[in-house]
Amino acid sequence: MSAATVNLVVAMGCEAAPLLRGLALKSLPVEGGFRAWCDDARETFLLQAGIGRVNAAAGVVTLQALSGHPACSAWLNVGIAGHAEEEVGRVLVAESVHEEAGGRVRYPALPAGLALGTAPLLTVDRPSSEYRPGFLHDMEGAAFMATALRYSSTELVHCLKVVSDNRAQPLSTAGLSKTRVESLLELAVEDVVSMVAELRVPAEQRASRLAPPAEWQKLSEEYACSVTQAALLRRLLQRWNALFPGRELPEVKQPASARGTAAGELLRQLEAGLDEMWQRDGQ
Amino acid sequence: MIETIYIESDLLEHPRARSVMKRLPRARVVSCDHYGEVFNPHAQDFRLQKENPSLLIARKRGRMVLPVPPGSGIGAEQDFYFSHLLNCPYDCRYCFLQGSYNSAGLVLFINYEDFMTAVDERIGELGDGERACFFSGYDGDSLALDAVTGFAGEFLSFFEQRPRAWLELRTRSVNTAALLAREPIDNCVVAFSLSPPAVADRLDIGAPPVRSRLKAMAGLARAGWKLGARLDPLLFHDGWERGYKQLIDDLFACVPTSSLHSLSLGPLRFPPKVLEKMRRLHPTDPLLAAPTEEWLGVRVTPRDIHEQMQRLCVECLPASLDKSRVFCWPANEGLARGEQSRLAV
Ligand code: SF4
Numbered sequence: 001m002s003a004a005t006v007n008l009v010v011a012m013g014c015e016a017a018p019l020l021r022g023l024a025l026k027s028l029p030v031e032g033g034f035r036a037w038c039d040d041a042r043e044t045f046l047l048q049a050g051i052g053r054v055n056a057a058a059g060v061v062t063l064q065a066l067s068g069h070p071a072c073s074a075w076l077n078v079g080i081a082g083h084a085e086e087e088v089g090r091v092l093v094a095e096s097v098h099e100e101a102g103g104r105v106r107y108p109a110l111p112a113g114l115a116l117g118t119a120p121l122l123t124v125d126r127p128s129s130e131y132r133p134g135f136l137h138d139m140e141g142a143a144f145m146a147t148a149l150r151y152s153s154t155e156l157v158h159c160l161k162v163v164s165d166n167r168a169q170p171l172s173t174a175g176l177s178k179t180r181v182e183s184l185l186e187l188a189v190e191d192v193v194s195m196v197a198e199l200r201v202p203a204e205q206r207a208s209r210l211a212p213p214a215e216w217q218k219l220s221e222e223y224a225c226s227v228t229q230a231a232l233l234r235r236l237l238q239r240w241n242a243l244f245p246g247r248e249l250p251e252v253k254q255p256a257s258a259r260g261t262a263a264g265e266l267l268r269q270l271e272a273g274l275d276e277m278w279q280r281d282g283q
Numbered sequence: 284m285i286e287t288i289y290i291e292s293d294l295l296e297h298p299r300a301r302s303v304m305k306r307l308p309r310a311r312v313v314s315c316d317h318y319g320e321v322f323n324p325h326a327q328d329f330r331l332q333k334e335n336p337s338l339l340i341a342r343k344r345g346r347m348v349l350p351v352p353p354g355s356g357i358g359a360e361q362d363f364y365f366s367h368l369l370n371c372p373y374d375c376r377y378c379f380l381q382g383s384y385n386s387a388g389l390v391l392f393i394n395y396e397d398f399m400t401a402v403d404e405r406i407g408e409l410g411d412g413e414r415a416c417f418f419s420g421y422d423g424d425s426l427a428l429d430a431v432t433g434f435a436g437e438f439l440s441f442f443e444q445r446p447r448a449w450l451e452l453r454t455r456s457v458n459t460a461a462l463l464a465r466e467p468i469d470n471c472v473v474a475f476s477l478s479p480p481a482v483a484d485r486l487d488i489g490a491p492p493v494r495s496r497l498k499a500m501a502g503l504a505r506a507g508w509k510l511g512a513r514l515d516p517l518l519f520h521d522g523w524e525r526g527y528k529q530l531i532d533d534l535f536a537c538v539p540t541s542s543l544h545s546l547s548l549g550p551l552r553f554p555p556k557v558l559e560k561m562r563r564l565h566p567t568d569p570l571l572a573a574p575t576e577e578w579l580g581v582r583v584t585p586r587d588i589h590e591q592m593q594r595l596c597v598e599c600l601p602a603s604l605d606k607s608r609v610f611c612w613p614a615n616e617g618l619a620r621g622e623q624s625r626l627a628v
Contacts, residue, residue: 110337120313155328
């Protein structure tokens, strides 16, 4: 399983179709009623969540599990959106995401060198022909973002929307046909592919920073560390590796089998060993 | 290059905000109600943001001027700081700001007049004969963004009229244009943070090289400005003896002692939680991984090592420099003990 994945969430199958082709994704077994796809390297995932906030949130949770709870994931919500003034077919990235229901606003930290235009995104519960001037309108973005931020950080969670309707070309009561949605999404494929590539770089940087030292898992299990002790151990091992790269850990004179106080003693001896080595060699 | 400006929506028409935005014509502008909506959320990655920081234009509310943490004075009876800027475009590896905020966004508080009112209030509270020093580079570099903020020009004109108040501009930048464009004022200390080039080149990421800072100091000295040299933090590294000796020689080759208002020395120091957060942000960094000791509630370079470095630096200072201009952190500790009770000019 990759340490960093890029996870895409769409609402409808007709939004997914052009992206599956563009990103060369293959079908995964249905999970929790959701259809999902990934690439051969299992580094890019896409899930079709269904329309609306509840589905978007559930889709993110499912995709986090499906992608193997990576150390770090970047998230991209792709879909159609209305906009009062923007031309139909224009591809825009959300610069702020507003939830109509709760009033909460989130501000994604936009990627460096983003060539696409940006606009605020308003997530509403019902399709409407009322447009708030200047805003994109969708039905998922705010819930997607709120949920994805539980697993990632604001630089790595974004919404990319293709304008599907505006005041001059409003939605008909029948909505848009699947073919029409598919052809609109077709216009965004290139942008999605490059955004996926761009997001992967910081996601990998973050994943490598968050990765625990190699010895951590084994030692924390051997010494039955509590959650707090495991966190301290991780930090100590990182410091050791930073100060003395490639050097063996100091010998710990505490048998791993002596449970209970063993973890505390391990931490004490490691810290003392680190201080001693630094005084001797590290300065 | 700043690509995104977030601005509190009621400041969109503020003349200072407009002039900042005019200086960054290519940046996209995103409005928000309060900068904290962008700056404060937890799910942010300081390291990732540091590669592409945005600018947040905001109004500072609440307490505008605060007392400095004890032990950081440079000779005035009272010491305060105010922060028109949170965060910094540079990325010094040991900068405590990265452990202090969730976001690397540069917050510019543009209600300068409210800072000035608060400074006047503090001046009004001074006792007879007392003077106060106002530090402006506590939560960011005073001059690094000056070309965008116009901070120095506005505050120099303000402080010029208030002789009982000192302004310290603290910087690792060489942005001295606003200072050189005007007559020097008596109650401003332009303080440059310095480390030996071998270590600064590695750790003062994005900041101008030390030799450029020394050159900027020389230019200011020639123009009549009072200078500060801040060997704070003293950075322990391979060859520190040679490095600091050479740095001090180079400093005094550029700056006559008569231009030096103050020289201060202090250990690398962090509040414990800040250090923990910085270690998480830089898990492979040996400087931050090195052992520390607790001293006055903060984590510091082991004291025996720090004291060796401090002693060497003080020994290297020229005899012509009045030692009462040398300040060691914490006040009344170390080699300049007891010599800090007055402004040294
Ligand atoms: S110049 Fe100062 S404020 Fe800026 S990064 Fe360096 S230490 Fe921090």
